[in-house]
Amino acid sequence: MSAWIFGYGSLVWRPDFPYVERRIAAIDGWARRFWQGSTDHRGVPGDPGRVVTLVRENGARCWGRAYRIEGGDGEAILERLAHREKGGYDRIVLDLHFAAPGAPARGFVYFANPRNPNWLGPAPLADIARQVRRSHGPSGANVEYVLELAGALREMEVEDAHVFALADLVKGEGAP
Ligand code: BEZ
Numbered sequence: 001m002s003a004w005i006f007g008y009g010s011l012v013w014r015p016d017f018p019y020v021e022r023r024i025a026a027i028d029g030w031a032r033r034f035w036q037g038s039t040d041h042r043g044v045p046g047d048p049g050r051v052v053t054l055v056r057e058n059g060a061r062c063w064g065r066a067y068r069i070e071g072g073d074g075e076a077i078l079e080r081l082a083h084r085e086k087g088g089y090d091r092i093v094l095d096l097h098f099a100a101p102g103a104p105a106r107g108f109v110y111f112a113n114p115r116n117p118n119w120l121g122p123a124p125l126a127d128i129a130r131q132v133r134r135s136h137g138p139s140g141a142n143v144e145y146v147l148e149l150a151g152a153l154r155e156m157e158v159e160d161a162h163v164f165a166l167a168d169l170v171k172g173e174g175a176p
Contacts, residue, residue, distance in 0.1 A: 001069075001070070001071070001072075001074040001075070002068065002069070002070045002074075003068070003069055003074055003078070003107070003108060004066050004067065004068050004069075004096055004105050004106070004107030004108065005019075005066065005067045005068075005069060005077070005078070005081065005107060005108050005109075006025060006027060006064055006065075006066050006094070006096055006107045006108065006109045007064050007065045007066070007067060008027075008032050008052060008054065008062055008063075008064035009032075009051055009052040009053075009145075009149065010051075010145065010148070010149070011064070011065065011067070012064050012065050012149060012152045012153065012156075013148045013149065013151070013152040014148070015065075015067055017067075017069065017073070017077045017080070017081075018069070018073065019067040019068055019069050020068050020069065020070045021067070021068040022065055022066070022067050022068075023065065023066045023098050023099070023100065024063065024064075024065060024066075024098065024099035024100070024156050024158065025063070025064060025065065025066035025096040025097060025098050025099065025107075026061050026062060026063045026064070026096070026097045026099070026158075027054075027061070027062050027064075027094050027095070027096060027097070027109060028060070028061050028095070028097065029056060029057065029058065029059075029060060030054040030055065030056060030057065030060055030062050030094075030109075030111075031054065031055055031056075031057040031060040031062060031162070032052045032053075032054060032062045032064075032160060032162060032163060033052060033053060033054070033055050033122070033162060034050040034051065034052055034128050034132070034146075034162070034163075034166060035050070035052075035053055035055065035112075035119070035120055035121050035122060036050065036051050036052065036053040036085065036112040036116075036118060036119060036120065037049070037050065037051075037118035037119065037120040038050065038051045038085055038118065038135075038137060038142070039085075039118055039137070040085060040137065040138065041084075041085065041137050041138060041139040041145075042135055042136070042137045042139055042140070042141070042142040042145050043135040043136070043137045043142060044136075044137055047134075047135065048118060048120065048131075048135065049131070049132065049135030049136070049137055049142035049145070050120060050128055050131055050132055050135070050142065051085065051145060052149070052163075053089075053111050053112035054109065054111040055111075062160070063099075063153065063156065063158035063159070063160065065156075066096045066098070066105070066107055078091070078108060081108075081110055082110060084110075085112070085118060088112075088113075088116055089110035089111060089112055089113075089116075090110065090111055090112075090113045091108055091109070091110050092108075092109050092111070093106050093107065093108060093109070094106070094107065094109045095107075099156075099158075125162075125165055125166060125169060126169065128166060128169075129166060129169035129170050129174075132145075132146055132166070132170050133170055143170050146163070146166055146167050146170050147167055147170070147171070149163055149167075150163050150164055150166075150167035
């Protein structure tokens with residue numbers, strides 16, 4: 001099998017599966033938001049951290065990285081991605097628009113459904129920043145997750161106002 005997978009969270013800076021090709025890519029009509037609770041990676045049960053998911057938003061564009069996987073491990077990789085966080089993720093197929101010239105490709109995209117048990121939803125950015133600053137889990141500090149993601153997006157020279165504003169806040173550089 002050969003398939004594209006779109007990463008917009010930790011997969012942007014730390015893909016955890018083998019791939020044969022990687023490209024900067026965007027999906028349209030979806031926004032990246034720190035609205036999913038993490039009780040098994042960046043937080044613990046009863047004191048969840050926050051990780052990104054995707055929410056539908058007219059006119060939005062979310063930049064990330066697309067990975068092409070090939071071969072017999074593909075199904076196992078897709079299955080594992082669906083269960084990355086305890087809540088589980090829904091999978092859809094969307095057009096991936098590559099930063100480099102060329103036609104879009106169809107690719108798998110995972111998002112946390114608001115009905116999953118770890119869903120936290122929107123909150124004022126200052127409250128999200130406080131939650132991120134205090135949260136730690138088996139995969140490390142929640143702050144590290146935010147800063148690694150922001151750093152990777154900056155390196156890719158793509159825009160994400162929500163992520164960059166949160167990164168400034170957790171570093172103590174944003175208002176308030
Ligand atoms: C991510 O990009 O981090 C991600 C991708 C698929 C499922 C969960 C997270």
